[in-house]
Amino acid sequence: MATNYDVIVLGSGPGGYVAAIRCAQLGLKTAIVERELLGGICLNWGCIPTKALLRSAEILHYAQHAKDYGLKIAGEIEADLEAVVKRSRGVAKQLNQGVTHLMKKNKITVHMGEGTLTGPTSLTVKGEKGEEKLTAKHVIVATGARARDLPFAPADGKRVWTYRHAMTPPEMPKKLLVIGSGAIGIEFASFYNDMGCDVTVVEMLDRIVPVEDKDVSAFLEKSLTKQGMTIMTGAGVEDIKVSDKGVKAKIKAKDGKVSETEFTHCITAIGIVPNTENVGLEKLVEMDRGFIQIDDYGRTKSKGLWAIGDCTPGPWLAHKASHEGVTTAEAIAKELGNKDVHPHPLDRSNIPGCTYCHPQIASVGLTEEKAKEAGHQVKAGTFPFIGNGKAIALGEAEGFVKTVFDAKTGELLGAHMVGAEVTEMIQGFVVGKTLETTEAELMNTVFPHPTISESMHESVLASYGRALHI
CATH class of the missing domain: 3.30.390.30 (FAD/NAD-linked reductase, C-terminal dimerisation domain)
Incomplete structure (x- = not known):
């Protein structure tokens, strides 16, 4: 016997849980299916915990430069990596509990487990309660995305890290290679540099943070170099050899010369892969490089099936996902007869981008x-x-x-x-x-x-x- 809802949201990241809350506010019987942690990657392993790490690095920076403000601090200022990470995880846990509270407050049913679509408006969930069958008038896919691996050096969590490994490092890197200079790469480069690590950033394009204005890119490169980072633009990592002691990277510089350099650790920040495999989407939606194609309100080609957030075309930002969640929830409510909602399409030209480096x-x-x-x-x-x-x-x-x-x-x-x-x-x-x-x-x-x-x-x-x- 299937459990029936007005709306089921598959995924509880900043797009999914916001969509669920807005659906509930509009009087719709709503459920969320989540396989891991309420709040998704952003809250648990992305936006929020990284900002906690960066705040610790910022405080360390100010403490080390106290004399610039006319202050004296007795004794040596040191970073306690274990304590810094513990604080970051505590912040994520607090917010995860906050989302749990919001689900209860808005009477949203949470099904913990792996969700698989069996049709545009039906799915099975394998989890704590065995296998559940759920149906709804509408389903919103908000499955997010994950870090893209280097084909010749997949992340192992020991020497080669994604952002997730970099948030809970087993040890402080001494010499760190960061591949990619988008927001994620530059934020971690900035964090570990402030924490005292020797950091090298390799960017394939001709400037760092390449989506930003050229003047901003030039200023940031100058500032980071002044802080002690090595910045290599127009360069590429051609090969990585991983050992117990570290990684050896073959890097082709802008002038075409290839050199081999040893690092203790490497962070790959070369983009994302949408979580759209093994969800039952193949015959239900159109995809481009794995991203679900939608209209301005989140509709897919299958009636009753919608998608939002990082599993759809970019920009891949938490606030974009949340905004889409509200728009889609209101569009669904309107289709179900609510005459008081007036959903508006997302204007991608008005989406801000923020990078929390220093x-x-x-x-x-x-x-x-x-x-x-x-x-x-x-x-x-x-x-x-x-x-x-x-x-x-x-x-x-x-x-x-x-x-x-x-x-x-x-x-x-x-x-x-x-x-x-x-x-x-x-x-x-x-x-x-x-x-x-x-x-x-x-x-x-x-x-x-x-x-x-x-x-x-x-x-x-x-x-x-x-x-x-x-």
Whole structure:
């Protein structure tokens, strides 16, 4: 006998559990199927615990530079790796328990086990209770993704790590190779560098954090190099030999020369693979490189079957997944007769990106280069933190804010930041873009003083030759 629901969500990451909560808020009988931990990768093994690690590294950095702030700390400052990891896992556990509470609060039934679709709106779950059969009027697939392995050096958790291994390291690396300079690679490179490790980053493209504006990439590379990292762009790892003592990597540099270098550990951060195999999806959806193809509301080609998050086309970000979860939940409610919901499609151009390295980077919209490629006549302006009183007072005067506008219409096309706390500031520009603001509204906005956010205002003024403090 099958258990029936209005909606079943397969996967409980930031897309899945948010979708389930919104469905429940809309009065739908809702269930979640989860094979491992409520909250998914982001909460348990991704976004949140990595930020806890990075916070520890940041505190260590400040302690080691206490004299820059007129302070003396007696004795040597040391990192206790075991304690740092323990704190990070504690943060993840607390939030996992929070999601468990939210499921109970919203009367969402949780089925722990491996879910497999037997049709667009039916599935079996093999878990603690044996095999359960579930049916629903609608099913949302939110199975997420996992780290991509190097074909010639799959992660073993000992010497070759993915992000998951890097979060609970058995030992502190002495010499670390990081392959890939996207958000995950750069965040771990920054963490281990601050913790005292010798770090080398190898990026195949011609600059690090290649999705960011070129000015941000150049600034970050200069900053990380100054901090002691070795950055190799336009380079590739051709082979890795793993032993009990470490890894030997053959690296082809930008000039074509191949050298062999020894490292104690290696982190691979070369992208993701969607978790869409062995779920029963093959005949039910269209896929591109394993990613489920959907419309703007999350519908697949099979009626009643929806998909959201990292198992669908990018950007592969937690906040994008959560937003999709709400949109899809409301679209389902509307199909089931709710006339009070008005779902809106996701505007991918308004999704911010944040990288929590040191210094932080954050952006939304088009880079200056992409804006020109798209045919816009561009006005762009940059304001450095050295011209900002709060940044100087904080001892964080390295960084800048850059804004990109359409010269004809004044439309805000993109904003790009690097420096202290920019991941908190970017939302101001995200709201502006969502409201379709122009330079006029931003110029006429009063920014509080003294704040680093004043640099946002000044960058807008700089785009039009009106900056006041440079």
